[in-house]
Amino acid sequence: MSENFTQNSTLKTQHSFKLPQFGTTIFTVMSQLANEHQAINLAQGFPNFPCSDQLVDLVTFYMKTGHNxxxxxxxxxxxxxxxxxxxxxxxxxxxxxxxxxxxxxxxxxxxxxxxxxxxxxxxxxxxxxxxxxxxxxxxxxxxxxxxxxxxxxxxxxxxxxxxxxxxxxxxxxxxxxxxxxxxxxxxxxxxxxxxxxxxxxxxxxxxxxxxxxxxxxxxxxxxxxxxxxxxxxxxxxxxxxxxxxxxxxxxxxxxxxxxxxxxxxxxxxxxxxxxxxxxxxxxxxxxxxxxxxYLGLNDFFQQKRDLFLNALKTSRFKVIPTAGTYFQFLSYQGMSDGNDVAYATQLTAIHGVAAIPVSVFYQEPQNNHMLRFCFAKDEETLLKAAEKLCKI
Ligand SMILES: Cc1ncc(COP(=O)(O)O)c(C=O)c1O
The missing domain is CATH 3.40.640.10 (Type I PLP-dependent aspartate aminotransferase-like (Major domain))
Structure with a gap:
C-alpha cells in the first residue's frame, strides 16, 4: 500500500508508513471473492436479516426531532x-x-x-x-x-x-x-x-x-x-x-x-x-x-446453529461444537491436504460458499484444516449453503 502510494504520487521519498505488514482484512477479501463468484457469503460476521422495525422507527423519530x-x-x-x-x-x-x-x-x-x-x-x-x-x-x-x-x-x-x-x-x-x-x-x-x-x-x-x-x-x-x-x-x-x-x-x-x-x-x-x-x-x-x-438472543441463534448443523448431517465436514457466538467451525481434514486459504478460495469459487480460513487468526499461520462459517443468516441461506456443502 505504501509503495503504491509513493509510486502513484509526486512524492520523491520512499516513506515508511505505520502498518506495512498488514494488508486488507480477510473479511473484506472473502466478501469480495463471494461477490465475484456470486457465492453464499458465510464468511463475514454480520446478519443478512433485518433489525427491528421499531428500532428503525425510533432512530428516524430522533433524527426528525432534531437529535442530529x-x-x-x-x-x-x-x-x-x-x-x-x-x-x-x-x-x-x-x-x-x-x-x-x-x-x-x-x-x-x-x-x-x-x-x-x-x-x-x-x-x-x-x-x-x-x-x-x-x-x-x-x-x-x-x-x-x-x-x-x-x-x-x-x-x-x-x-x-x-x-x-x-x-x-x-x-x-x-x-x-x-x-x-x-x-x-x-x-x-x-x-x-x-x-x-x-x-x-x-x-x-x-x-x-x-x-x-x-x-x-x-x-x-x-x-x-x-x-x-x-x-x-x-x-x-x-x-x-x-x-x-x-x-x-x-x-x-x-x-x-x-x-x-x-x-x-x-x-x-x-x-x-x-x-x-x-x-x-x-x-x-x-x-x-x-x-x-437481548435475553431471547441465545434461543434465536441456537435455532439457527441447530438448523445449519442438522442440514449438514450428511456432509463430509467434521463439526467442532460451538458454545456461543454466531460462528461454526467445520474441519475439512481428510477432504483435502491443501492449506485453508487455498481451500476457502476453492470453496467460494467452485462450490459457491464463502468461509474464513482459520489460519488467518494466528500470528504464525498453521494449517489445522479448519474454516469458520457465520450462521447469522436467514433460514433459506443456511439451507442453501448446507446443500452445497453436502455435495462436496
Ligand atoms: C470478538 C469481536 N470483537 C469486536 C468486534 C467488533 O464489533 P463491532 O462491530 O461492534 O465494532 C467483533 C466483530 O466482529 C468481534 O467479533
Whole structure:
C-alpha cells in the first residue's frame, strides 16, 4: 500500500508508513471473492436479516426531532443509564453511569481506544490465539509486543499453565474474548477464577471483549469480567450494540471500566471519534428497556446453529461444537491436504460458499484444516449453503 502510494504520487521519498505488514482484512477479501463468484457469503460476521422495525422507527423519530448534532463525548446519559441497569441485572455489578461507561463507534473503536490508552512502546500484550484480527494492528501501532498464547485444541480451551508462563514483568494487558471469535468457545467459571487469582497483586490490565455476551447455547452461561471483583477493578469490558441488535452497520458499542481507567480511556476516545452516532444512542436508550430483546438472543441463534448443523448431517465436514457466538467451525481434514486459504478460495469459487480460513487468526499461520462459517443468516441461506456443502 505504501509503495503504491509513493509510486502513484509526486512524492520523491520512499516513506515508511505505520502498518506495512498488514494488508486488507480477510473479511473484506472473502466478501469480495463471494461477490465475484456470486457465492453464499458465510464468511463475514454480520446478519443478512433485518433489525427491528421499531428500532428503525425510533432512530428516524430522533433524527426528525432534531437529535442530529454531536452527542456528549461519553455518550447520551439515558443510554449509559440503561447499560448500567442491564449490567446490574445480568452480572450483579452496577457501574456508575456517569464515570464508568462510554459509548463508542462500535466495539472496534472501543478495542482500539482501550489498547491505545494502555499500551506503550515495549509493553507486552497477551492475546489468545486464534484471535480476532483487530487486536494485533492496534498493539503494533502503539509499539507494543503481542505475546500469543495458543488456546488448546480440539476445544479451544484456556491453557492455565501456558498462560501463567507467558506473564512477564513487561506484561501490561491481557486480551480475553469470550464467547470467542472465531472458535465459539466460552471461558468457564474456573478459568475466570484462575485469571483473577493469577493477576492478584499485579498491575496487569484486562481487556475483556464480550461482544457476544448474549449468544451462548445449550443452557450454558456467559462469565463476564464484571462478576469477578478483582478482575472488574482492572478491566475494560467491551460490548457491541451492533452484535446484540443486528445493527452492525450503525457502529455502536460501549466500554465499562472503573472510574480512574475510564478517565484515561476518554482522553483517547475524545480525540479519535469524540462521540458516536447521536440519534441511534437515543433510540437504543429506549429500545434497551425491553429485556426480552437481548435475553431471547441465545434461543434465536441456537435455532439457527441447530438448523445449519442438522442440514449438514450428511456432509463430509467434521463439526467442532460451538458454545456461543454466531460462528461454526467445520474441519475439512481428510477432504483435502491443501492449506485453508487455498481451500476457502476453492470453496467460494467452485462450490459457491464463502468461509474464513482459520489460519488467518494466528500470528504464525498453521494449517489445522479448519474454516469458520457465520450462521447469522436467514433460514433459506443456511439451507442453501448446507446443500452445497453436502455435495462436496
Ligand atoms: C470478538 C469481536 N470483537 C469486536 C468486534 C467488533 O464489533 P463491532 O462491530 O461492534 O465494532 C467483533 C466483530 O466482529 C468481534 O467479533
Amino acid at each position: 448534532q454531536y452527542a456528549p463525548m461519553p455518550g447520551v446519559a439515558a443510554l449509559r443509564e440503561q447499560i448500567a441497569k442491564k449490567t446490574a441485572l445480568l452480572y450483579g455489578h452496577l457501574p456508575d453511569s456517569n464515570s464508568d461507561i462510554t459509548i463508542t463507534c462500535g466495539a472496534t473503536e472501543a478495542v482500539f481506544s482501550t489498547i491505545t490508552t494502555c499500551v506503550q512502546p515495549g509493553d507486552e500484550v497477551i492475546v489468545f490465539e486464534p484471535a480476532f484480527d483487530i487486536y494485533a494492528p492496534a498493539i503494533s501501532l502503539c509499539g507494543g509486543v503481542l505475546k500469543p498464547v495458543a488456546l488448546s485444541l480440539p476445544d479451544y480451551r484456556l491453557d492455565h499453565e501456558l498462560l501463567a508462563k507467558s506473564i512477564s514483568s513487561k506484561t501490561k494487558l491481557i486480551i480475553l474474548n469470550s464467547p470467542h471469535n472465531p472458535s465459539g468457545a466460552i471461558v468457564s467459571h474456573e478459568d475466570m477464577l484462575f485469571l483473577e487469582q493469577l493477576l492478584k497483586g499485579t498491575d496487569i490490565l484486562l481487556l475483556s471483549d464480550e461482544v457476544y455476551e448474549h449468544i451462548v447455547f445449550d443452557g450454558k452461561k456467559h462469565h463476564s469480567a464484571h462478576e469477578y471483583p478483582d478482575l472488574r477493578n482492572r478491566s475494560f469490558v467491551i460490548s457491541s450494540l451492533g452484535k446484540t441488535y443486528h445493527t452492525t452497520g450503525w457502529r455502536m458499542g460501549y466500554v465499562i471500566a472503573p472510574k480512574a481507567l475510564m478517565a484515561e480511556f476518554r482522553k483517547v476516545h475524545q480525540y479519535i471519534t469524540f462521540s458516536a452516532h447521536t440519534p441511534s444512542q437515543y433510540a437504543f436508550a429506549e429500545f434497551m428497556k425491553d429485556e426480552s430483546q
